[in-house]
Amino acid sequence: MIRIEPALRFRDDLGREIDPLLFRLLAAVRQHGRLTAASRDVGYSYRHCWNLLNQWSSFFGSPLVDLARGRGASLAPLGETLAWAAERVQARLGPQLHNLAQEIDREINRAVVEAEPTLRLAASHGYAVALLPELVAAEGGLRLELNYLSSVDAVAAMVRGQADMAGFHLPVGPLAAPLFERYARWFKPRSHRLVRLVTRTQGLLLAPGNPMGVQGLADLARPGLRFINRQEGAGTRVLLDAMLERSGIDPAAIAGYGSVEFTHAAVAAHVASGQVDAGFGVEAAASRFGLEFVPMAEERYVLAMHRDTAVQRPAQRFLAILAGERFSSSVTELAGYRAGEPGSVISIDELTAA
The missing domain is CATH 1.10.10.10 (Winged helix-like DNA-binding domain superfamily/Winged helix DNA-binding domain)
Structure with missing residues (x-):
């Protein structure tokens, strides 16, 4: 290949x-x-x-x-x-370059290589999902095309037939059900399957040593504190918006709430470079950039697919790879990530349980 x-x-x-x-x-x-x-x-x-x-x-x-x-x-x-x-350029443009490479790679391989069974995954950007293409390639017999989109756009692409699977994430707890409403119109319980991938921790990304003494969301509105956000439509942004609303915190009071980046790594790079004091993202990004981290929410990252896709050989092969030791071992090396029965089916009721 x-x-x-x-x-x-x-x-x-x-x-x-x-x-x-x-x-x-x-x-x-x-x-x-x-x-x-x-x-x-x-x-x-x-x-x-x-x-x-x-x-x-x-x-x-x-x-x-x-x-x-x-x-x-x-x-x-x-x-x-x-x-x-260099870190910020790579963090900001990495997913776009990856998507472009996937498009070119697909066209070239169609022309010169005997076709392997291929699964198309549209997914919200994350450290665990980024492991999947190389893991699948190493196992052999299957090719995974990974295209990074926002959570809602990924689910929409799957429903429209532009992808075979969609990756998105929801918090564990009382916010799960209301946030699932963003996706509910796309799903039919009899037609779609949800599959576990990982559980991960989201929270505040802070400068080493936490010099501003940030302990929670309310501190983000403190005068003089500079914040960097995720773009509107990103699952992480939706989670933060919901957490602020639940806590009665006005986003307009947070300096920099309208300044955005498009990946966890780009947010972490902003904080690490000293351009801002705080961001919101996964613990793995904080660990990778040597930042302090204040955990705020647990999330389930899941994959969705049509039931007809789920019973076909490529999908069955992919689910077996997820359930294997190699994927779980790789996930344990990511700070704040846990592999809880990856590849197994989870119901909508279980996903949205308080």
């Missing part, structure tokens, strides 16, 4: 292109605090990494990394800015 992987490239007005390794190296220096460890992390020699840093420090006219004998390495202000710029 042929796989397309779009890549981001940075160049100046003269056409000089920054080696993508530089951004990986800067991130590794920030993580490890030593150039020797960072060099091992990116898979290049110490000398090569040293030369790369010197080359681009000279290009920018400012150091990227501060090196001190006996004290390791740390990012200089420009290095910090470049590292977070």
Whole structure:
């Protein structure tokens, strides 16, 4: 099978292109605090990494990394800015690049490769669902096309026949039933099946050490606190809107509530870069960016499909993969994610139970 992987490239007005390794190296220096460890992390020699840093420090006219004998390495202000710029670009554009790659990949494979059974999954972006294409490819005998859409758009695509399955999420508890009303018009209990994928934790993403002392949603309205939100229509945004309404908190009182990003990672990158003080998203994003996390809600992430799809061989193969040890083991490595009987059927009543 042929796989397309779009890549981001940075160049100046003269056409000089920054080696993508530089951004990986800067991130590794920030993580490890030593150039020797960072060099091992990116898979290049110490000398090569040293030369790369010197080359681009000279290009920018400012150091990227501060090196001190006996004290390791740390990012200089420009290095910090470049590292977070790359993180934010990747976090914001990653899902769109993935969707584009899937389209190109599908057309090329139709032309040059003997067709494998294919399932089309439209899904809300998340860390567990992102594992699925490679997991399915590793198991063999099936191809999974994953297209990232908002939760409602994913369900609509499944019902219209534009996807075989849809991935969406609902909170556990009293908000589940009212929030399911957004999807209810698409579902017919006799015609559709809901399948468990994972349970995950959503909450507040805060700067390391929580310098603003944020403890709950009410603190988001505190003067001077800067917030970054998810886009309207995103399941996470709908959850936060509902939680604020339930708590009697006016979104208009939260500075930055109208400023949005399109993925959990992009929200986390904003907080980690210091551009804002808080965001709302999954614990895995906080863990990946080294942020503080205040849990606020548990969610079930489920897959929906038509009952006719569910009994066909490709779907049965896919459900067996979900139920296997490899998927559960991968999920346990994601902070705040739990694999509770993945691949098993869950009823609408069970999904929306208070």
